[in-house]
Amino acid sequence: MSEYKIAVLAGDGIGPEVMFEAKKVLAAVSSKFNIKFNLSEFDVGGIAIDNHGHALPDATLKGCEAADAILFGSIGGPKWDSLPLEQRPERAALLALRGHFDLFSNLRPAKIYPGLEALSPLRADIAASGFDVLVIRELTSGIYFGKPKGLEGEGEEQYAFDTMRYSRREIRRIAISAFEAAMKRGKKVTSVDKANVLVCSRLWREVTEEVALDYPEVKLEHIYIDNATMQLLRYPNSFDVMLCSNLFGDIISDECAMITGSMGLLPSASINGSGFGLFEPAGGSAPDIAGQGIANPIAQILSLSMLLRFSLNETAAADAIDQAVLQTLADGILTGELLAKEQRHLAKSTSEVGDYIV
Numbered sequence: 479m480s481e482y483k484i485a486v487l488a489g490d491g492i493g494p495e496v497m498f499e500a501k502k503v504l505a506a507v508s509s510k511f512n513i514k515f516n517l518s519e520f521d522v523g524g525i526a527i528d529n530h531g532h533a534l535p536d537a538t539l540k541g542c543e544a545a546d547a548i549l550f551g552s553i554g555g556p557k558w559d560s561l562p563l564e565q566r567p568e569r570a571a572l573l574a575l576r577g578h579f580d581l582f583s584n585l586r587p588a589k590i591y592p593g594l595e596a597l598s599p600l601r602a603d604i605a606a607s608g609f610d611v612l613v614i615r616e617l618t619s620g621i622y623f624g625k626p627k628g629l630e631g632e633g634e635e636q637y638a639f640d641t642m643r644y645s646r647r648e649i650r651r652i653a654i655s656a657f658e659a660a661m662k663r664g665k666k667v668t669s670v671d672k673a674n675v676l677v678c679s680r681l682w683r684e685v686t687e688e689v690a691l692d693y694p695e696v697k698l699e700h701i702y703i704d705n706a707t708m709q710l711l712r713y714p715n716s717f718d719v720m721l722c723s724n725l726f727g728d729i730i731s732d733e734c735a736m737i738t739g740s741m742g743l744l745p746s747a748s749i750n751g752s753g754f755g756l757f758e759p760a761g762g763s764a765p766d767i768a769g770q771g772i773a774n775p776i777a778q779i780l781s782l783s784m785l786l787r788f789s790l791n792e793t794a795a796a797d798a799i800d801q802a803v804l805q806t807l808a809d810g811i812l813t814g815e816l817l818a819k820e821q822r823h824l825a826k827s828t829s830e831v832g833d834y835i836v
């Protein structure tokens with residue numbers, strides 16, 4: 479029997495609600511596929527600030543280091559929004575974990591499944607044309623991590639600054655991730671940048687072109703971020719792999735999630751050079767719906783599937799989860815945000831969707 483250690487960090491807001499469903503699915507997978515999972519749960523984010531005075535306590539970091547993979551929920555919320563930036567859950571916990579484990583390659587797959595076009599807010603004929611995109615987002619550099627960063631001066635002359643910074647090495651390794659992924663998919667990479675304005679984007683283009691030489695079968699296109707956001711809505715089927723820097727990938731992936739129907743459908747995998755990963759929904763703690771039992775657990779459950787596939791190589795178990803999620807959606811077992819207003823009374827709760835997937 480295979481045996482694995484998973485660090486479970488549910489976090490804040492809807493995090494614990496959707497994590498509860500993912501753990502039910504993990505238990506089902508464990509008995510069906512005869513795999514033993516040793517789960518260790520740790521506080522992270524706002525709850526960790528409340529309980530331990532820090533968003534990423536030592537015990538949590540140690541627990542993650544000792545695990546084969548990290549299953550992460552979501553963090554943050556209004557209660558902790560007024561803290562200084564470096565103490566907030568987003569920076570002190572999530573960005574800290576991404577940086578600590580060098581999780582530079584972030585995979586966010588978004589797809590309109592045939593038969594499920596009606597979940598998309600796109601016009602019917604556009605949704606019917608198809609949408610199957612893998613956003614590959616650089617996750618440990620760029621404007622999120624660049625230094626200096628700060629606030630100086632006073633009064634009306636006070637100014638704030640962030641630094642966008644990319645090395646050739648950082649661009650090369652994420653571009654390789656994108657081309658490798660494209661080889662297993664539609665053999666097209668669309669690199670998203672702002673090369674008409676940003677020096678970083680100029681280097682990004684140059685290095686991406688160099689990497690492309692090693693992948694003659696893959697078609698490389700470049701697109702400006704502003705145009706990309708509109709082409710996604712007009713010609714969603716013209717994309718395969720979208721290669722993005724940290725900030726652009728953050729923005730584009732929310733749009734991709736919504737094209738499929740909901741933020742609550744988009745999973746993500748954040749992986750380093752040794753294959754170690756953190757797996758989390760692309761969306762956040764959703765304070766507007768937290769505590770009501772109505773959050774969509776699918777992004778969390780698909781993140782678990784990505785964990786099994788990418789970190790543990792348990793392909794059959796991952797396939798089974800993906801298939802069960804697809805069947806659940808096809809059977810119309812939907813949380814409220816996926817339904818039109820007049821259909822809302824048919825909405826299923828977080829736990830009903832989780833049970834159906836199990």
Ligand code: NAD
Nearest residue numbers: 552553554555568741742760761762763764767773774815
């Ligand atoms: P959000 O992603 O939490 O919510 C955006 C919208 O999507 C909301 O209307 C929300 O209800 C909806 N949504 C998100 N997940 C959903 C789900 N599973 N089911 C149904 N609807 C869902 O973004 P926000 O409101 O801008 O941020 C809230 C907090 O979460 C902030 O503190 C933010 O920093 C944090 N955040 C954390 C993560 C993370 O932990 N990985 C990611 C994004 C945002």
Ligand code: IPM
Nearest residue numbers: 568569572573728760761762
């Ligand atoms: C995401 C989130 C995070 C990000 C925040 C919470 C720091 O929006 O994972 O997409 O911007 O990377």
Ligand code: MN
Nearest residue numbers: 728729732760
């Ligand atoms: Mn985001």
